Amino acid sequence: MIALNLPARFEDASASPFVTRLSRDRVDGACLAAEFGVSQTYQLPGQAFEIDVPEGDDLIGDVVFADPENGRVSRWIRATSPHNTLLVTERCDQLCIMCSQPPKKSHTDLFEHLEAACRLAPQNMVLGISGGEPLLFKDQLFSLIERTHIARPDLSFHVLTNAQHFAETDLNRLRQPALRNVLWGVPLYAADTNLHDEIVGKSGAQDQLLEGLAIMARAGLAIELRTVLLKQNYSPLPALARLVSARLPFIRVWAVMQLERAGFARNRWHDQFIDHSANPGVLVEAVSLASAAGVDVSLYNVPYCTVPAGLRGFLRQSISDWKRTYSTDCLDCSAKTICSGFFEWHAELSDYAMGAPV
Amino acid sequence: MTEVFPLRFRRKSADDILFANEAGQTFLSDQGFLERLTSHALSKSDRDFLVSRGLASESANDLNETAFLGRLARRQRPPRKLSYVILVPTLRCDLSCSYCQVSRAALNAKGFDWTPDRLAQVLAFLDREGGETIQVEFQGGEPTLRMDLILDVVSYCRTRFKECRFVICSNLSKLEPELIELLKSEDVHLSTSLDGPPAVHTRQRTLQPDLTDRFYANLEQATALAPGRVAALPTLDTEQLPDPSDLLDAFAAFGMRSIYLRQVVYHGFARKRHPGSRDYILEWQHFYNNVVEEMIRRNAQSDTATFDEFYLTLALRRLLKTGEDGHLDLRSPNWLGHDHMVIDYDGMLYPTDEARMLARTGQIDLSIGHVAGGIDTHARRALQDRAFNALDPWCSQCVYQAACGSDPIDDIARTGRADPPRIETAFCRRHMHIFDLATELLCSDRPEVQASVAKWLGMPGSVKLIETHHDRS
Amino acid sequence: MRIDLPIQPKQFQAAQDAADRLSVIFPELSIVVEPARLLLSNVPDSMVDEARQVAKDQLIRSRYASETADLRVALYRRLLG
Numbered sequence: 001m002i003a004l005n006l007p008a009r010f011e012d013a014s015a016s017p018f019v020t021r022l023s024r025d026r027v028d029g030a031c032l033a034a035e036f037g038v039s040q041t042y043q044l045p046g047q048a049f050e051i052d053v054p055e056g057d058d059l060i061g062d063v064v065f066a067d068p069e070n071g072r073v074s075r076w077i078r079a080t081s082p083h084n085t086l087l088v089t090e091r092c093d094q095l096c097i098m099c100s101q102p103p104k105k106s107h108t109d110l111f112e113h114l115e116a117a118c119r120l121a122p123q124n125m126v127l128g129i130s131g132g133e134p135l136l137f138k139d140q141l142f143s144l145i146e147r148t149h150i151a152r153p154d155l156s157f158h159v160l161t162n163a164q165h166f167a168e169t170d171l172n173r174l175r176q177p178a179l180r181n182v183l184w185g186v187p188l189y190a191a192d193t194n195l196h197d198e199i200v201g202k203s204g205a206q207d208q209l210l211e212g213l214a215i216m217a218r219a220g221l222a223i224e225l226r227t228v229l230l231k232q233n234y235s236p237l238p239a240l241a242r243l244v245s246a247r248l249p250f251i252r253v254w255a256v257m258q259l260e261r262a263g264f265a266r267n268r269w270h271d272q273f274i275d276h277s278a279n280p281g282v283l284v285e286a287v288s289l290a291s292a293a294g295v296d297v298s299l300y301n302v303p304y305c306t307v308p309a310g311l312r313g314f315l316r317q318s319i320s321d322w323k324r325t326y327s328t329d330c331l332d333c334s335a336k337t338i339c340s341g342f343f344e345w346h347a348e349l350s351d352y353a354m355g356a357p358v
Numbered sequence: 359m360t361e362v363f364p365l366r367f368r369r370k371s372a373d374d375i376l377f378a379n380e381a382g383q384t385f386l387s388d389q390g391f392l393e394r395l396t397s398h399a400l401s402k403s404d405r406d407f408l409v410s411r412g413l414a415s416e417s418a419n420d421l422n423e424t425a426f427l428g429r430l431a432r433r434q435r436p437p438r439k440l441s442y443v444i445l446v447p448t449l450r451c452d453l454s455c456s457y458c459q460v461s462r463a464a465l466n467a468k469g470f471d472w473t474p475d476r477l478a479q480v481l482a483f484l485d486r487e488g489g490e491t492i493q494v495e496f497q498g499g500e501p502t503l504r505m506d507l508i509l510d511v512v513s514y515c516r517t518r519f520k521e522c523r524f525v526i527c528s529n530l531s532k533l534e535p536e537l538i539e540l541l542k543s544e545d546v547h548l549s550t551s552l553d554g555p556p557a558v559h560t561r562q563r564t565l566q567p568d569l570t571d572r573f574y575a576n577l578e579q580a581t582a583l584a585p586g587r588v589a590a591l592p593t594l595d596t597e598q599l600p601d602p603s604d605l606l607d608a609f610a611a612f613g614m615r616s617i618y619l620r621q622v623v624y625h626g627f628a629r630k631r632h633p634g635s636r637d638y639i640l641e642w643q644h645f646y647n648n649v650v651e652e653m654i655r656r657n658a659q660s661d662t663a664t665f666d667e668f669y670l671t672l673a674l675r676r677l678l679k680t681g682e683d684g685h686l687d688l689r690s691p692n693w694l695g696h697d698h699m700v701i702d703y704d705g706m707l708y709p710t711d712e713a714r715m716l717a718r719t720g721q722i723d724l725s726i727g728h729v730a731g732g733i734d735t736h737a738r739r740a741l742q743d744r745a746f747n748a749l750d751p752w753c754s755q756c757v758y759q760a761a762c763g764s765d766p767i768d769d770i771a772r773t774g775r776a777d778p779p780r781i782e783t784a785f786c787r788r789h790m791h792i793f794d795l796a797t798e799l800l801c802s803d804r805p806e807v808q809a810s811v812a813k814w815l816g817m818p819g820s821v822k823l824i825e826t827h828h829d830r831s
Numbered sequence: 832m833r834i835d836l837p838i839q840p841k842q843f844q845a846a847q848d849a850a851d852r853l854s855v856i857f858p859e860l861s862i863v864v865e866p867a868r869l870l871l872s873n874v875p876d877s878m879v880d881e882a883r884q885v886a887k888d889q890l891i892r893s894r895y896a897s898e899t900a901d902l903r904v905a906l907y908r909r910l911l912g
Contacts, residue, residue: 170421191410214421217428227722238821247412247421249680263598293680297469310818337671347639361904364899369888380903419909427910671850752852755892777857 003054005077011048011070017067019076019116020044022059029120032060049073050061063120065113076117077125083158084121084129086114088141094162095201096187098228098272101261103132111140122157126183128158135165142173149178158224158287160185163212164205176221183252184216185224187263189232191239199232213248223251227256233281234274241286245293254290255316256283257300277306277354287314304339306352315339334356360405362414363426367392368757368794376797376824376826380748381429382760383413384677386801386826403830412827432680433760434748437693439489444497444700445712446482447472451499453529455551455563462499470499472507476705479729483516483701486516490639491521495549497632497702502528505536512540525549530576531569540585548580552590554600554608562595564638581612586692591618596642602649606656606665618668619646641789650795657813658806663814671814673789673796676761678815678823686710689783692747694736696725709741713767720772741766744777752780758793801823834871835892838864845894853889855857857897 017211021029021040040059042048045259049066053059061079066072077084080216088111092103117126121127134141139206163186164241166174173179182215190196196206216223225248227233227240244254259273276283290297291314298316299307307315315338330336363379370376375392378384394400401406415423426606449470453464463470472480484492492515495507507785508526515522524548527539530710540546548635553559560570562777587830590609594600600608621642646667675682683689686698694709701707706725708714726735726743743765747753765785770776772784780786799807801824808820839847843866850864853871860882861872869890874882 062413202756210421214419214424218419242825243410246410247425249425249432281819285821287822288812288817288819289823290819292678292817294681308818314818361902367888367892369884392891395889423906423909427906430906431910436886640885755896782854 003237005097006051006054006073006075008049008051008066008073009116010066010071011069012046012262013068013287015047015068017065017069017113018047019063019065019113019120021120022061025059030064030066032108036354056230063117065110065117071281076114077127079122083126083128085129085130086117086326087132088144089115089132089137091136092162093136093164093202094133094205096264097201097232097268098197098230098259098265099133100260100265101130102263107132107137109140111137111144115144115147118144118155119151121152124332126156126158128160130160133162133164134159134162135163137166138170142179146176146178149181150213157182158185159183159283160226162205162209163202163216164208165214168215171215171219174216174221180220180222182220182236183224185226185255186213186216187226187228189220189227189230189245190236191243192236195233195236199230201280205251210247213307217250223248224253224254226257229256229274229276229283230272231274232272234276234279237282237286238289241289243289243294249294251295253296254296255298255300258302260301270350273351275352276302277352280308280311280354284308287311295347303352303355304335305333305358306355360400360409360414360698361423362395362400362408362418363414366755366757366759368797369594369717370794376757376801378757378760378772379413379426379761380754381426381431382677383411383426383429383434383787384757384797384824385411385413386824388828389555390829391827401829401831421461424499429506429680429701431690435683435693436687437691437696437804439701440484440487440496440601441491442493442495442698443484444495444500446497446499446509446701446703446714447477447501449499449703451529452503452531453500453563454536454565455529465503470503470703472703472705476729477507477510479705480509480701483729483732484515485518487699490519490762491523492519493523493525495525496526497527500531500535501526501561502532502534503557505534505540509536509540512546516545517625529563529581530573533576533579538583539588541580541587544587547587547589548579548584549589549591552577552609552612552614553594555590555604556608558575558598559608561598562593577612581614585613587618588612588614589616590614593620593622594642596639596645602645602652605649606652608664609795610665615663615665616668617649617665619649623669642746646791647795654806654810657810664810666810666814670796673761673792674800674811674815677758677793677796678755686763687765688761690748690759690763692743692766693745694713694741695733701729707733708736710765710767712765712771718769721774721793723769724770744769747780750780752786758789761793762789786804797824803828832876832879833873834874834879836864836869836871836883836886837867838869840866841842842890842894845897846890848897849886849889849893852893853886856885856889 022032023029024032030044032040033043033048034041038052039050040053041048042237058080063077065074065076076086086245089107091107097105118127131142148155161184187198189199193206197203215221215333225244260355261274263271280342287297297314299311299314300316302315304312306317365377365379368376373388374384374386375388376384380604391404394404405414409416409422412422412425450465450467452465456684474624494511494515512524520779523667524544524545528551530550541548551563553562556567556570560567564570577590592605609615650667650670653667657664672685672688676688688737698709699707700711700714702714705728707724707727707729708717716722716724723797726738744764747759747762748765753759756762765795766776769778769783801822802808803822805820808822811823814822843845846864846869850862850869853862862887863870869886871882871886
């Protein structure tokens with residue numbers, strides 16, 4: 001488990017929150033002034049703060065959001081991680097039954113700080129944007145991406161959105177280079193309208209989603225269609241594969257992923273988790289249909305040992321480093337280097353009937 | 359209002375009709391549907407099917423229309439930079455194959471090889487016209503008679519291009535040390551002719567059984583040196599076709615299971631000795647189907663060794679996916695003389711190998727420049743009129759149009775005309791046959807057929823890939 | 832043998848297109864368009880069923896192609912627009 005929020009003691013505890021980069025010797029940003037054991041003290045003009053470095057971790061180079069009033073430093077962009085996600089809001093207009101980041105009604109406008117953080121990000125980084133639903137603040141989000149693109153054209157974004165909020169009037173803006181330089185992650189859970197709407201907890205969601213996808217396609221956006229495997233949508237997965245092949249040929253990739261044991265899914269695990277290894281034919285059929293039609297299919301969070309040989313070529317390792325750990329059962333497995341492992345909040349190997357070291 | 363993207367149809371039997379639109383989306387239905395479609399009286403079940411499969415739109419700019427137009431756009435390919443070149447460093451050859459498509463020159467003849475100046479011009483041409491990657495195919499005559507020229511081209515290309523692939527087309531009557539050495543590199547492939555069982559191969563190519571034995575020994579040595587990088591193509595005489603099983607055995611003996619079934623082509627020396635090859639005939643089609651059926655039968659019995667027919671697999675991919683446009687014959691528009699070029703022993707440029715042969719046999723000059731002076735863009739432009747099959751009056755009503763292509767040069771070679779009605783061309787008949795077979799296989803309920811199709815397409819499992827719609831009212 | 836296929840007056844042009852194509856498909860037959868029908872003559876008995884089906888299908892095809900021509904143009908315009 002990687003610690004993102006660290007308690008911190010601030011010299012000026014009444015100051016407003018700010019974004020800064022932790023460094024050893026740079027003049028700009030927060031410079032490491034003292035080290036004692038695990039404790040590090042960083043200094044900037046008019047401020048200083050002390051934090052304890054988590055074991056085995058390194059804070060140098062991180063872009064952090066410092067909150068003096070609440071005595072907290074949040075590591076928004078970790079320098080040692082290839083993929084960091086910025087949460088732009090906790091509000092959402094859907095309520096997915098397996099949501100890993102259950103929504104809240106409150107919203108704190110952090111866009112100014114988020115933009116500052118983007119400017120400080122390491123070279124060529126891919127920045128995740130998530131929430132809640134980021135496009136509830138569409139104009140502010142687009143502006144953040146556009147301004148960042150001008151200041152830091154080396155950066156790119158991976159935005160997770162339910163695609164409920166795109167309009168025809170967005171087309172011209174979406175076609176500009178800044179928003180074209182984004183990978184848009186959009187979830188679709190089932191071909192059946194009612195089933196998808198039930199899973200996301202919003203009536204009319206699928207209709208709206210398909211309209212949104214049409215606008216995104218017309219704008220030439222790069223779309224990563226995402227489907228989480230659930231008890232509720234597993235058997236009709238081939239029907240979804242047919243829909244994707246027939247009606248969404250323009251997507252960049254179809255990412256099919258196993259369930260994370262986080263958020264709502266944690267307490268509803270046995271109602272939601274589906275052991276694909278006990279009935280692999282369904283997954284094989286869906287992947288066969290889509291790949292034959294030329295759809296690029298990727299399987300995430302699916303351990304190597306749980307799929308038949310024909311599906312191994314579709315397995316992908318997660319880009320998040322904290323999403324790749326292994327169960328103790330995997331100690332002796334020879335496939336560890338190519339296996340995706342488990343998402344941090346994982347199923348156990350024993351969740352899978354066919355799971356066993358290779 | 360539901361607008362169906364215009365459909366073409368082909369009747370398979372009294373009540374089985376194949377439908378497809380010009381973006382290539384294909385399905386099977388029946389006479390009733392055809393009548394309802396063409397009398398604008400679709401049922402609700404028809405409309406539900408069409409909308410759910412992206413075959414009709416319900417409002418302007420909706421998802422289905424957007425997807426259809428995107429698909430249509432991706433089926434058209436723009437001209438690209440030179441990435442595939444056939445080089446003929448020498449016209450001399452040590453064999454006299456009965457169907458030889460080229461006027462070969464005798465082993466000791468003079469004036470049929472590249473001079474040093476010519477080589478320099480060729481390399482300058484590749485540098486000027488090439489992009490980032492190149493595939494170079496050496497043909498002739500017998501190109502290995504000039505290993506020095508081959509090695510010069512190979513070493514130049516490896517410095518100039520990010521990615522290279524070299525294919526040496528050789529009769530393998532000899533396996534010289536320099537060729538052996540070159541074959542050790544991963545970017546070098548070998549292509550040769552294997553016409554089937556020894557008797558057939560001897561009759562058509564070597565004329566002497568001990569030369570055939572030597573060829574077999576060389577082929578074995580080559581496959582050991584370059585595993586996975588040696589391909590053999592059969593050239594088949596319709597008048598004396600081998601038994602399908604014997605043919606597959608002959609290839610399997612060398613570990614080769616991917617076979618490109620080619621009929622003797624109507625060119626050069628072939629025309630004199632194989633008069634029946636002018637048109638694509640039923641006998642050939644039956645033979646082809648029997649070979650494929652035999653492949654399916656063998657594939658069902660073995661999980662590891664999969665037989666496939668190269669062109670059929672290509673046709674399957676073209677039917678199912680957009681963007682599969684690597685093969686010259688199966689792409690539209692088929693821009694001639696852009697990404698694909700032939701450079702002859704005398705430096706003349708041709709858009710295809712067939713065009714080179716047509717000039718060789720004195721039929722018609724389709725050259726498009728010279729390697730010294732560059733591409734004659736005017737001559738090249740004149741070739742493009744039939745490149746776009748969507749505009750052809752016959753193709754625009756054909757159910758296979760989106761997947762098919764065109765070969766204007768073949769049309770000229772066989773009919774002597776630049777613009778025969780498309781359905782009269784051998785190209786059309788050949789492709790109609792291949793696509794009929796491909797769609798039949800894709801519609802098949804036979805498990806062994808589905809299993810082979812899955813292997814050919816690299817699918818993890820078998821699924822019937824063309825759906826059937828029957829009215830559910 | 833003769834094959835006689837009735838046509839509607841408004842389908843005359845499509846029938847003409849069908850007749851042109853059928854002449855290429857069946858060069859040995861005589862194919863004529865009259866105001867109310869499409870006529871195939873000199874049809875060998877062995878070919879009658881096949882020729883009738885092909886002719887009917889071609890009539891449908893030619894008619895459908897002319898009826899959907901505007902839609903095709905509109906779609907291509909949207910594609911290129």
